[in-house]
Amino acid sequence: MxxxxxxxxxxxxxxxxxxxxxxxxxxxxxxxxxxxxxxxxxxxxxxxxxxxxxxxxxxxxxxxxxxxxxxxxxxxxxxxxxxxxxxxxxxxxxxxxxxxxxxxxxxxxxxxxxxxxxSSPPAQYLTADSLKLLLSMPDASTRRGRRNLVLLTVLYDTAARVSELVDIRIRDVRLDAPAVITLHGKGGKIRSVPLMKQTVELIRAYFTENRIDPHLHSDMPLFWNAHRQKLTRSGVTYILQKYVEMARKVSPEMPPNITPHKLRHTKAMHLVQANVNPVYIKDFLGHADISTTEIYARADNEAKRAALEKATEHLGLPTFSDWEQDAELIDWLSSLG
Missing domain, CATH: 1.10.150 (DNA polymerase; domain 1)
Incomplete structure (x- = not known):
């Protein structure tokens, strides 16, 4: 042709x-x-x-x-x-x-x-109480539960995209002060994010339990499956959703469909609520443009507005009423995936 x-x-x-x-x-x-x-x-x-x-x-x-x-x-x-x-x-x-x-x-x-x-809808995120409940769900008396607690904590603390989380290698983790994890983001961009002290202690215990030597096992994935291969994105989603369902049995306030990306939103919202400079939040999240980061500030304003509305519900304020067979080119495009 x-x-x-x-x-x-x-x-x-x-x-x-x-x-x-x-x-x-x-x-x-x-x-x-x-x-x-x-x-x-x-x-x-x-x-x-x-x-x-x-x-x-x-x-x-x-x-x-x-x-x-x-x-x-x-x-x-x-x-x-x-x-x-x-x-x-x-x-x-x-x-x-x-x-x-x-x-x-x-x-x-x-x-x-x-x-x-x-107009973009406000970013959805977990409240501090819902996050605390979610992180209490893994059974810390079992090896798998401890691994999953570390996974969820790192996912939240780094605000990593799920693709970034599964790509973390042992060599990307620095536990000595200042403790950071290096994330490999979209378009090959690399950024280092700081870790909370609690997260550092969890990872340190995880390394000890699994006999991980950062020098000898630098190329190992931080989180792996039964075949000693890195977890997949769907695997991380499955783990998260399992604990979300457990948390919903404890509290109906827990939203039903929590994705890994919503934990990223949650970390971003907590940074906004702590009055962290938006420029720092932009760099922390790996956003190319600060306008992307501003959706979290809008979401925080929306949360404040909702709280104010709830506080004035009893006042009864007035409201408004309601290519040849041509499949050849398309098949070729499909093959690129």
Missing amino acids: KTTDFSTLLTRYLTHYLPVQRNLSSNTICSYRDTFKLLLIFCRDVKGYNIAKLRLPMLDKNCVEEFLLWLANVRGASPSTYNQRLCAIHAFFDYVIAEEPGYMEQCIQIHNIPRKVA
Whole structure:
């Protein structure tokens, strides 16, 4: 099959530029890939194009805008999903400008397509009492329970993403003062986060019980499964959810669906409530932009507002009323995952 300018650029973009030059994570690349899978399906099924012969000039501003409307109106994409897909398209056409300057005007027109404005819901997090209850659930009289207590404590104390947690190696843990754990984050970014004294003592006891020598076992994962391999993200989620269900039997105040990421939100909220400088919180969480960190300040304000409303409920204040068969390109995109 004869290649087109679009297929050539997209192939280079997904298989070389993003993973090699930008060093983006496989999850991010898969998200970009999925955007173009949807775009190809739209071009085939809605526009009637033979996507095997799709050329770059066919993907003009009008086509992209129609694709975004199709995402929102037909597929029911939320504003955040809409903006995620648009961001992937913007990034691709930024790449096109550098590779094929002859398409600059078309690329600029596409880049001027605005994002959909939508208010973000406040970040969900655990109260101090709920967190304390959750951390009391592992059975500290058993080896597995002690391991899981260390896991949950490190997950909270470092505010690690679950992918960062499972990638921690023994060499990433420093227990001598100042105690820190080095996290390997999104896009290959590395950051070191400080540990509370209680967390340091838990990890130290965990090392002793498992006869871990940081010098001899530096390449071992911090948390491993029965096969001595690092835990998976789903494994961490399973462990957390098990203790959430146990905690709910003790207190109905415990939210039902606590994910590892909500422990990250919880740590961030506790830092906000302790009046830690937002710039420090941004660095602690590994955010690229402080605007991402500001959602926690908004959430704290929302919590304060809810508390104030509850305090005035008794006043009765007035309220308002209520490519050929065209599967070839799509299959190729799928194979990249």
